Amino acid sequence: MNKPLKQIHLAAHFPGVNNTTVWSDPRSGSHIEFSSFAHFARTAERAKFDFLFLAEGLRLREQGGQIYDLDVVGRPDTFTVLAALAAVTEHLGLTGTINSTFNEPYEVARQFASLDHLSGGRSAWNVVTSWDAFTGENFRRGGFLPKEERYSRAKEFLATTHELLDSWHGDEILADQETGAFLRDAKAGSFVHTGQHFDIHGRFNVPRSPQGRPVVFQAGDSEEGREFAASDADAIFSRYATLEAGQAFYADVKNRLPKYGRRPDQLLILPAATFTLADTDAEAEELAKEVRRQQVSGATALKHLEFVWNRDLSSYDPDGPLPDIDPDVSDQHISKGRAQVRMYRDPLATAREWRELAAAHNWSIRDLVIETGNRQNFIGSAATIARTINEFVQADASDGFILVPHITPTGLDDFADQVVPLLQEQGVFRTEYEGPTLRHHLGLAHPDHAPEAAGV
């Protein structure tokens, strides 16, 4: 192949609330104490990763009317942790999920601009939407947003935030101690926004930050989500970490860019991926099986099956056969506050398929959930994992990966020490950061210099 080698982007996701994390492992530390976040971030920076990623939660999940207690529960506030991490790292990008439904643009714009100043240009925003009244019960406005309006609010929220951030151009502060002119322009930060979701005006009070605007990430796989990413995001998180599915998603999303006047390199595609690393491929396969059984206890398997069946299945034996009753397809879902519910859009078909799979392989409930559930994407020795990651990226299945270790906070250490040097030897991963800001790491133009900026 004459094609030049693509450079791989790597990021680390501090595991949040999921059943990836093996919290029962003796090496598993706190998910709340700052020392855990600091260790994780320093490891990612030592490995020259592009950024660290934190998800967000705004209501504790419930299942069957009770708080879900089998996975890690609880997490700190995204902005506050990222600001503290800026103090213990120098280069690592700091990416946080912030919901566009239960926040207001003025406040979110201030927080991102502040984080960008306080980190020297390393902030990034994963824009997510929510509409459900369940989460809304923790907020003033409640769960007012009709489901079909969530992307329209998100788009307008993002645009409004950009208007606020762009209300300072970067040359307003003179701070001339001799003449006494602090501001060049008394109207710095003036803005007016009139729209369907926001009708606001006044003055934004944070001067322009090093990156101008945070880098914008988006996660979401629906048609609307893909269009939103193609029109507005700098990177998209996907869940397609197999080669063929990854390539299909990659081609689909990149092909949507031209109609928004954008080039393919202006949107990075970064699937989340887990990994199991050991000295040999055989040892890694063994370890991966063990980890999967730790991730999916009998109780977890039953709860997972309940997402699809939408019924209480606590009387079933997780080591026994699948239920022969059909899922409940009523509007009320047994599980609340959990994004995975949406993965099973046709529960009757999924149940039928799973029963057939289990019968064909003689799988118990737990076996089925282990086999169909959270798969490790990369399993093997360091050489195997490095080679596989590179193959995926060079074959346009992605531009890189967001790695989620199953042990917190040390689960990234071996990857940093063993896999990254191999990628560096192959010339597909940086040995030094390209510049001070996250836009430098991701190869993204500064918004003030981007081609599309002229039209804004």
Next chain:
Amino acid sequence: MSSTPASPLHLAVALDGTGWHPASWREPVARPRDLFTAAHWTGLIQEAERGLLDFVTIEDGLGPQSSLFPAPDDRTDQVRGRLDAVLIASRVAPLTRHIGLVPTVIATHTEPFHISKAIATLDYVSTGRAGLRVQISPRSNEADHFGRRTVPRIEFPDLALAEQAVTDLFDEAADHVEVVRRLWDSWEDDAEIRDAATGRFIDRDKLHYIDFEGRHFSVKGPSITPRPPQGQPLVTALAHDTVPYRLVARAADVGYITPHDTAEARDIVARIRAEQQAAGRADETLHVFGDLVVFLDDEPGAARARKERLDTLAGEPYTSDALVFTGTPTELADLLQELAAGGLTGFRLRPAVDGHDLPAITRGLVPELQRRGAFRSAYEADTLRGLLGLSRPANRYAPHAATA
């Protein structure tokens, strides 16, 4: 020097821009171009920590600073723009070890759910040194930045309407603090059990819905963030009149007041104590701190001359809600001890010029108070509550909570 040792005072500093004098940014020590960098805030707060101060507060606002009350001004000769105070505090937390970090929170436009988890997280990143200073925003232009409510424009001829509007905003702030505090308690301290035998990460019986229903909010809970290290981070508020005194008495751990002499301090403290009694909190420690703006110089007369020079640069004499002190560290120590006799347990000093007056506090005033036995000579506790002599509160939802 004094033969009878004075009771120790608590000392905080209030940080705002380059200092409280509007021309402070023009002083050579001010380096105003660094105002929006982490280094600016880290340097100031580390200096405060070298002086063994109890805590710093960080001012904030949801609109530009203004010399006019109800609206933005069009001035270009003063500092405009500021960073989010909670994020500044968090950015500095890993670089300090003892000093308390108390950012301002505007209750009027923020969500108590977000504030609760942000301050709980600040408590985690600082390992027990977080607090908040709750403030209302009666400014209609700031309400326009959110567009979901209107705040009546406060006009001075119609004081009754203004008072009603402000009373409503303080009621809302009291509810805001109540929601924030309930959310801090919504996890019992030992809710995380990691019971491998049953596969349960938490004991969900130790998580609690707060079910707050008020005129301004309804919030279900529980928090997403477990109970912070201090249990309840510090809640503080500045108060100038009956309505805010009531907020301090009902909801705060520290109230800041602005007396101009000892008699006035005594009178305000008595009013707050009466409200505290009425609120059923008589047996709880509630600190009342005096707020003062300070210009400090060793040479007699130098501080006054400096204020005059800055006033000339600003084009008008500096005035404040608080007493404006000019003088030497010895004179300030005398004044603080005299005011403290009115029932104050500490002071929040507002440096006129951060780069000058903050080191004058830490290197001039602090040693003077130490000589008099009126200030600590080393940090004696690991948490902000500990520094202030406040115990770690029991959890209101725990059936048999220990007050460890």
